[in-house]
Amino acid sequence: MIASQVLNEWYPVAMEQQIRAGQRRDTQLLGMPISVALQDGVIAVQGPVRTFPVILRFGHVWTCPGTPAHDLFTVPEADQPGRRLVDVGVVRVKCSPLRAVENFLDIAHFPFVHTDVLGAEPHTEVNRYEVQIREDSDEVWATKVTFYQPQAAKSAEGGGQTEYMYRVPAPTASVLYKTCPARPGEWDVIGIFVQPLSEELCEVWPWMALFDDVTPQADLIAFQQMIFVQDRSILENQLPRLLPLDPGMEIPTQADLTSIAYRRWLKKRGLTYGAQMVAA
Amino acid sequence: MTTPWIATGLSDDLPCGGVMAGRWQDTQLAIWRSASGQLSAWKDRCPHRGMRLSHGFVRGETLSCIYHGWVYGLDGACKHIPAHPALTPPAAIRVEAFVCVAQDGILWLAPAGALDAPPSLSGLRAVRSISLTCGVEAVLAAEPDLSGHDMLRGAVNLAGQMHDICLLAQAKPDGITLHALSDPRADPVHVSRWLEALRRRAEERVAA
Numbered sequence: 258m259i260a261s262q263v264l265n266e267w268y269p270v271a272m273e274q275q276i277r278a279g280q281r282r283d284t285q286l287l288g289m290p291i292s293v294a295l296q297d298g299v300i301a302v303q304g305p306v307r308t309f310p311v312i313l314r315f316g317h318v319w320t321c322p323g324t325p326a327h328d329l330f331t332v333p334e335a336d337q338p339g340r341r342l343v344d345v346g347v348v349r350v351k352c353s354p355l356r357a358v359e360n361f362l363d364i365a366h367f368p369f370v371h372t373d374v375l376g377a378e379p380h381t382e383v384n385r386y387e388v389q390i391r392e393d394s395d396e397v398w399a400t401k402v403t404f405y406q407p408q409a410a411k412s413a414e415g416g417g418q419t420e421y422m423y424r425v426p427a428p429t430a431s432v433l434y435k436t437c438p439a440r441p442g443e444w445d446v447i448g449i450f451v452q453p454l455s456e457e458l459c460e461v462w463p464w465m466a467l468f469d470d471v472t473p474q475a476d477l478i479a480f481q482q483m484i485f486v487q488d489r490s491i492l493e494n495q496l497p498r499l500l501p502l503d504p505g506m507e508i509p510t511q512a513d514l515t516s517i518a519y520r521r522w523l524k525k526r527g528l529t530y531g532a533q534m535v536a537a
Numbered sequence: 538m539t540t541p542w543i544a545t546g547l548s549d550d551l552p553c554g555g556v557m558a559g560r561w562q563d564t565q566l567a568i569w570r571s572a573s574g575q576l577s578a579w580k581d582r583c584p585h586r587g588m589r590l591s592h593g594f595v596r597g598e599t600l601s602c603i604y605h606g607w608v609y610g611l612d613g614a615c616k617h618i619p620a621h622p623a624l625t626p627p628a629a630i631r632v633e634a635f636v637c638v639a640q641d642g643i644l645w646l647a648p649a650g651a652l653d654a655p656p657s658l659s660g661l662r663a664v665r666s667i668s669l670t671c672g673v674e675a676v677l678a679a680e681p682d683l684s685g686h687d688m689l690r691g692a693v694n695l696a697g698q699m700h701d702i703c704l705l706a707q708a709k710p711d712g713i714t715l716h717a718l719s720d721p722r723a724d725p726v727h728v729s730r731w732l733e734a735l736r737r738r739a740e741e742r743v744a745a
Contacts (some may be wrong), residue, residue: 510585
């Protein structure tokens with residue numbers, strides 16, 4: 258039995274372009290078989306007994322298997338002129354969808370998992386940053402996050418201090434804003450949209466909205482794929498596979514403030530699909 | 538009651554500076570050997586975010602988690618958290634240790650506090666490990682010259698000569714792993730070929 262709070266959220270289930278091109282996608286959402294396909298020129302999501310509502314946004318198809326509690330979040334920066342929107346594609350990961358989001362919010366792993374790209378020893382320190390659950394939008398935000406990066410983006414030359422902001426606007430989606438190497442003063446925007454196939458299996462759709470007129474699309478995609486495949490080697494080897502919401506199960510530090518806020522936010526809102534409430 | 542020692546691998550398969558996954562019954566463990574040769578076996582889970590420590594890396598006399606680089610000393614206590622270099626980690630951050638002993642070329646595991654020693658196999662030489670998708674019963678049925686349960690022994694004909702063979706069986710979720718020893722006169726290549734043939738015969742017996 259899946260809680261209504263979980264059912265009433267929006268989830269990514271396909272890349273819009275692929276469905277428009279006539280590909281039909283038979284997949285799963287929260288353990289239910291669904292199919293995403295063109296019907297009379299309109300993208301439709303068919304659930305086990307009825308069709309589900311659809312929102313097309315950020316190049317992806319979103320659906321809600323319950324009664325939508327609210328609109329899908331927006332990313333106003335994505336509409337800025339001059340940005341390139343990049344659909345990276347899909348990576349299947351044998352982990353809880355919530356663990357995939359939490360890893361996206363984490364910077365302390367950069368020197369060890371994305372060595373010499375997003376981080377490198379001895380630059381391992383995570384400075385204090387600010388985290389809040391914004392009451393107006395009911396989103397988790399982390400701001401003033403700074404970290405030394407050897408190669409922050411495909412377009413970056415050499416290392417430097419990168420500033421980040423992180424945002425969790427939906428239980429299985431997160432968007433980050435980071436220093437844009439090509440245009441100081443602007444942010445590059447990178448998202449991950451996580452499709453929960455089941456509590457312990459997900460498909461992750463990275464997405465980018467960048468100021469970068471130079472790098473070929475294939476290289477941008479390859480860069481982001483490389484980063485995510487490195488993350489997958491971690492995500493598939495965390496025990497337990499479900500995200501523990503019992504505070505006694507894992508030991509966070511100050512660097513984990515975003516993840517602590519995310520776990521609290523999930524718990525408060527009853528969004529526990531993919532979570533473990535008490536130690537097994 | 539004597540300690541249930543379980544063989545988990547060959548000592549030669551874990552060089553100094555190496556780390557591997559092992560298990561004692563249902564408990565998954567990270568087994569590692571420090572630069573100076575000290576063996577440790579810990580629960581295969583970093584207390585921070587649950588990452589398997591068997592994916593970690595050894596530096597000197599410490600094992601680090603591959604996820605965030607948390608450093609653990611030989612006593613199992615966290616010594617350093619790279620995200621907070623100036624912090625002295627609280628003593629409560631530590632991994633649960635098992636006992637790991639290398640004897641007769643075999644890595645043996647027991648729960649913490651084990652006082653006795655693993656069974657002696659002196660006079661035998663460790664040859665290799667091999668994983669099978671069947672159980673011990675199928676191995677015994679395929680090779681009537683062997684007898685025993687966790688420790689299968691017998692005299693086996695290898696290239697026309699009889700040799701003393703010992704197979705230490707380790708239960709896994711999907712079958713067993715056999716850690717093989719032989720008398721030192723046996724050619725390791727002959728032992729290895731015989732093991733591979735034994736695996737085929739035992740697995741085919743189950744499939745049939």
